[in-house]
Amino acid sequence: MQLYLELFFSFFKIGLFGFGGGYAMLPLIQHEVVGAHHQWLNMVDFTDIVAISQITPGPVAINMATYVGYTVSGNIWGSMLATLGVTLPPLLIMLIISRFYLKFRKNQYVEMAFSTLRPGILGLIAAAAISLVNSYNFIDKTSGLIFATVFVACLYRIHPMKLIIASGLAGLIIYR
């Protein structure tokens, strides 16, 4: 019972203080699951799960919670509690933020703030794309070709899911 509570609260903490999402949360997660007071995982397992997260869908924090919950408790309940723990704080906080936003978005001061925030968010998206142009994602000329093809296909409004599957299949054929 103690173990399940610890799992829940550790991941609750990660959900509550994990600002910046994704890989910005990794040091915090590492502190909770590899660090001094729990040692649920060793560093090799931790790195493995980060790697698995890169090739499985969904947020890395959720993946980590599900995996650690299962390996530590040996059953699905630990997995569920850890995942619930990491999901609950963002759910509650975002509910409050959404409520306020929908209420005050016509307010002129909120609109003023958003007038510069909107281009700013475009900058955030552009930064994400720029930082992903690295030797991990682009390994050879074929990668560039896939990038260009998908870019153009996306402008022609082909659904992203179809493009992801198609490029994966292309990878299977080309790199086989």
Place this chain on the structure above:
Amino acid sequence: MRELWQIFLSFFRIGMFTLGGGYAMLPLIQCEVVEKRQWVDNREFIELLALAQTAPGPMAINAAVFVGYKHRGIAGSLAACLGMTLPSFLIILIIAMYLVGFRENHYVECFFKGVRPAVVALIAAPLYALGKAIKIRWWGVPLTALIAAAIAFAGISPAILVVAASLIGLFGGMLQKKRGEKPDATVS
């Protein structure tokens, strides 16, 4: 009830294909939620990203909660959140239970060699359309470039820039108002 099921399914689909971090989800959300279902428009989509950045936790969860809440209140946000979480939960559970060597599998590796550059293209391609949708003004373009460079090359935290960008808009707008000008913000 059907609406809630619809929300759940849409986010289940998004959760299923969000490969490669939070931003990879953006084109999927845009396709599924903005264009197909029209639960939020392009402008709200940008604003929801701003809100999702300021709250803690995975951006995917925050975005799902916002869309679900806007469309169907608290029940809607729970349906969206569950839909978003379930695919990764199930897949990781299966891997933890049975597939220890999954990552080293040759075919899995080949598949992802193809997917990785595609994900980058999917994130970059909608930028122009989004800029048009938010009616970006002349000063918006250098601002966008500056913020992109600050994050990508100077390693400044996005959360700080989100706060800074909104403060600039707030004080700029108040200054214009004080001078008796019509604030930029109310023109569009």
